Amino acid sequence: MNKIKVSIIGATGYVGAELVRGFLGHPNVELKYLTSRSFAGQKFSDIYPVFRGVCDIDCTDTDYETVAKESDLVVTALPHGVSSKTVPVLIENGARVIDHSGDFRYKNLATYEKSYKLEHPHPELLAEAVYGIPEFYRDQLKDAKLVANPGCYPTCSLMALAPFLKAGLIDTKSIIIDAVSGVSGAGRKESLPYAYCEMDETFKPYGVVGHRHTTEIEEQASFLAGEENIHLAFTPHLAPFKRGMLATIYARPSDKFADVSTEKINEIYKDFYKDEFFVRALDLKVLPDVKDVNGSNFIEVNGVYDKDTGLIKLFSAQDNLGKGAALQAIQAFNAMFGFEENTGLSFVRGV
Secondary structure, eight states, rough: OOEEEEEEETTSSHHHHHHHHHHHHHTTTEEEEEEOSSSSSSSSSHSSSTTTTOOOBBBOOOOOHHHHOOSSEEEEEETTHHHHHHHHHHHTTTOOEEOOSSTTTSSSSHHHHHHHTOOSSSSSHHHHEEOHHHHHHHHHHOSEEEEEEHHHHHHHHHHHHHHHTTTTOOOSSSSSEEEOGGGGGOOSSSOOGGGGGTTTTOOOOOTTOOOHHHHHHHHHHHHHHOOOOOOOOEEEESSSSOOEEEEEEEBOOOOTTTOHHHHOOOOOOOOHTTTTTEEEEEOOTOOOHHHHHHHHSOOEEEEETTTTTTTEEEEEEEETTIIIIIHHHHHHHHHHOOOTTTTTTTOOOOO
């Protein structure tokens, strides 16, 4: 079998490096171009020495038309507002695309432009783009030319909520999400708030009102529930670990969930995700922990019912660079090109 030629635009950021790590272990992939304006002319292994002798490809600033014409798939790890101008060029020149920005994650143009405070130059592509959670959209991914890789917080939140939204088991007006990310979620940049001495032994909320992932979660939650315009409360937090993400979600059971219990919540998770390789529905009373999914494409979920407050509490943990970004993109790539979804992704971190 001829290998699929994959190029990565923006390969030297944290997401780009994780894409390289994942694709290197894929038996059906040949890495073609790794592009970087900041590090053009340097070997990838000079930037990330762990790849010495494993990935010594030269980073280039090759024009996007050439990259597209010589690749079967281009994965973009570019800022919001940049992808919206770049992706159309790639598609026009024959490549399929997985994009990591927020530029193609929405079906509602007004919601995107309000959330990102940007005018979209190619709104026609919003209808064409497939939201890249394979567990929800694998059939659409098979023929997709453009995949919008989800945000890390939306993936973590939606995977926990999905069984209950689809079955109408929670009051959609009562949803509150508190989620915590490791520092790599802020990207690879020089910025004082993310310096070691500033982050060590700190734990803080940020973007507490109007965080752009709120509307992304709301739109997809509305699709899952079959409702219009679900609104929820979302608060992200930053914690002093490199990678990992934990979501804690509160909601009230709907009238349809009169027999709610911790045992029933656990049964629902296990049944809903029983055929999903990358979703671990944990055993009763075992709760998700970021260290148990670190470096992998796995996400772990579980929940409890608090009788005293009448609240359902749902929990999920993932690697924000793994299932929350790059490795989920490779899972989507597998669905796009007809491979088993765990191809090249069955690895876990060593102890």
